[in-house]
Amino acid sequence: MPVPHQLSAIIKEGEKWFLPSVSLDCVILGFHDNQVKVLVLKLKHSNVWALPGGFVLKEEDTETAAARVLRERTGLQNIFLQQFHVFGAPNRSDSNIHRKSLLQTGIELNNDSWLFQRFISIGYYALVDFAHVTPFPDENSTECVWKDIHEIGSLMMDHNEILNKALETVRLQLNHQPIGYNLLPQKFTMPELQKLYETILDKALDRRNFHRKMTAFGILKRLKETRKGGAHRAPFLYSFDMRKYQKALKQGLNGGW
Amino acid sequence: MPVPHQLSAIIKEGEKWFLPSVSLDCVILGFHDNQVKVLVLKLKHSNVWALPGGFVLKEEDTETAAARVLRERTGLQNIFLQQFHVFGAPNRSDSNIHRKSLLQTGIELNNDSWLFQRFISIGYYALVDFAHVTPFPDENSTECVWKDIHEIGSLMMDHNEILNKALETVRLQLNHQPIGYNLLPQKFTMPELQKLYETILDKALDRRNFHRKMTAFGILKRLKETRKGGAHRAPFLYSFDMRKYQKALKQGLNGGW
DNA sequence: GTATAATTGTGTCATAACGACACAATCAAA
DNA sequence: TTTGATTGTGTCGTTATGACACAATTATAC
Structure with missing residues (x-):
């Protein structure tokens, strides 16, 4: 029926x-x-x-x-x-x-x-x-x-x-689930990713330290494109390296934010 | 009824x-x-x-x-x-x-x-x-x-x-909920606490590093008693400092195990 | 064209946290 | 009193972290 x-x-x-x-x-x-x-x-x-x-x-x-x-x-x-x-x-x-x-x-x-x-x-x-x-x-x-x-x-x-x-x-669950991957478009900038983290954590993060740490996880691929259009220096676009991302999430992206 | x-x-x-x-x-x-x-x-x-x-x-x-x-x-x-x-x-x-x-x-x-x-x-x-x-x-x-x-x-x-x-x-939830407090008796030894962590995490931990880290959290009170009876050096008894424990859990006991 | 203002990429440095390890102290049993 | 197992504590080199500074780049305003 x-x-x-x-x-x-x-x-x-x-x-x-x-x-x-x-x-x-x-x-x-x-x-x-x-x-x-x-x-x-x-x-x-x-x-x-x-x-x-x-x-x-x-x-x-x-x-x-x-x-x-x-x-x-x-x-x-x-x-x-x-x-x-x-x-x-x-x-x-x-x-x-x-x-x-x-x-x-x-x-x-x-x-x-x-x-x-x-x-x-x-x-x-x-x-x-x-x-x-x-x-x-x-x-x-x-x-x-x-x-x-x-x-x-x-x-x-x-x-x-x-x-x-x-x-x-x-x-x-930020360190254990692919939150960034699912909320962001396929290509995104580091400042966008940071803003997402800041909003979810309700906490300001240092731009340079965030970049360093995120890079160290090895879960991002930096593309050869930049996001043009903003009235400032064009940021690089990134996408997730799903292989390494999934692997890293299983252990949890260690460390406190 | x-x-x-x-x-x-x-x-x-x-x-x-x-x-x-x-x-x-x-x-x-x-x-x-x-x-x-x-x-x-x-x-x-x-x-x-x-x-x-x-x-x-x-x-x-x-x-x-x-x-x-x-x-x-x-x-x-x-x-x-x-x-x-x-x-x-x-x-x-x-x-x-x-x-x-x-x-x-x-x-x-x-x-x-x-x-x-x-x-x-x-x-x-x-x-x-x-x-x-x-x-x-x-x-x-x-x-x-x-x-x-x-x-x-x-x-x-x-x-x-x-x-x-x-x-x-x-x-x-080990870093965010009072798991140790609720599973252990009021007084417990450091090796007991460690064994609890090891069982839950299904992972061996270094005795000395565990002690250092756990102590650094400041959530334990070392008592003036020891647990006699074992055929070895008597370990100190500890209890949780609930004030600091609750406070630390809100932020999450940082760091990966 | 050129200067401008805002934003991004990257590096440094001192300090704290971490992993691996050694040695002395202590307890019950032999 | 010796022995064997376990616990308390310290060291050392490496890595991660937090706080910063400066150069590069972009559209816009002039």
Whole structure:
């Protein structure tokens, strides 16, 4: 039995398609204008911002479900996706938000609808190449946009907590996961890489020492091109040497930042 | 409506008490005889070993549920408990194991029983002081014992995967979580601490360099006592300086091991 | 054209951390 | 009292780190 295309049809009879009690939320991160951005949705009729989320089909792997949500919002496939935490407080859902929003969309649900039951939420973070993403709002939201992680206001329910936990996880995994590789375009400059590290670590780094250390890891290939266009000396372009990068990550890029 | 005390009564009508689709498994770790141990259960009638697990009550926090399972198996409260991963493959459950075991225990369930539905499992790891634990088997198991993590055989379902993921997580968090504090007794020797690190990292460390580095962190207090009894020079006892320990962990005990 | 301002590439130096190693002190058992 | 194993502590050469300075390069302004 295929899942209907219309969100409204799915929501009305969610118990037919989805695993009960389990939802997921995605913290989709990108890097643009030297800033780390997160993809957020503006819910219809409520002006509330939320992280993109979804549910798990009855026979679907949770990982696959997250990839599906990701594809629906960004058009991207084969994305770096990592589960980072489960949010399981019994009172974390706020069914009023859904109810209000859905009601104004024209969907009326009974009080005992599956959607108003308790849900735990599995948090996933995704790292994407900003330039390749076209954000799509879903049927229940009016906007789907990138926001600077430092300029995120109040989000729905516990989504601020989810976002913060995701950012903390990324910071802790910086030496063990290919964070730089997945957030940056194929070719990037050393200052861009440094800015990415600085944003994630929330900490200024010395330009020369950063260059020295990063070079010493041996995970970068310096290309023969430079990035022209800036009103200053043109920086060299680099790309990752995936062979050595993967190898180095297994041991962890040693040393503290 | 209180939960019945009899496991059999709970299992037969689990849908009355528990959140559907969600289970949890606990990797309970201790340190004894210079070895890291994990608590495992031997299921009745099947001779299969499994990690202690349980379900989440309808109005219960997932964290609280894990603490409850922990208390039931070890008698301990206020334990260091960390969620580390969700196992969400659709085919990870193996209802035959449960069915067989329960049947021989005298509990017969319909094919459409809640227990045979799909469950995702939230993995928690707990660090306990071995000396304070009295392992209790539950109503569905004959034994509840400590096993050396290097001598664990085949476990039920995906429990080997769960255990390995827990150990990997502990290794990665060694510089950020109070692993030593929670696994060791209040007073311990430097060689014991080193052996703990070596076991978790699965790597031999130089005795003198370990001592130097650990001392440099400033997180240990050397006591005026020594551990007598060994047939050799009596090592000093240490305890953690929690003030400095907590502070150091926030930044991460820098440097690679 | 040429000067300008900002940014990038690279080097130095003193200090701290690290890995490899040796030797003396101490304890229980023989 | 001797012995064997283990622990406490120090040394030394090498490497990594943090704090800096200066030259090279680029589009823009003049």
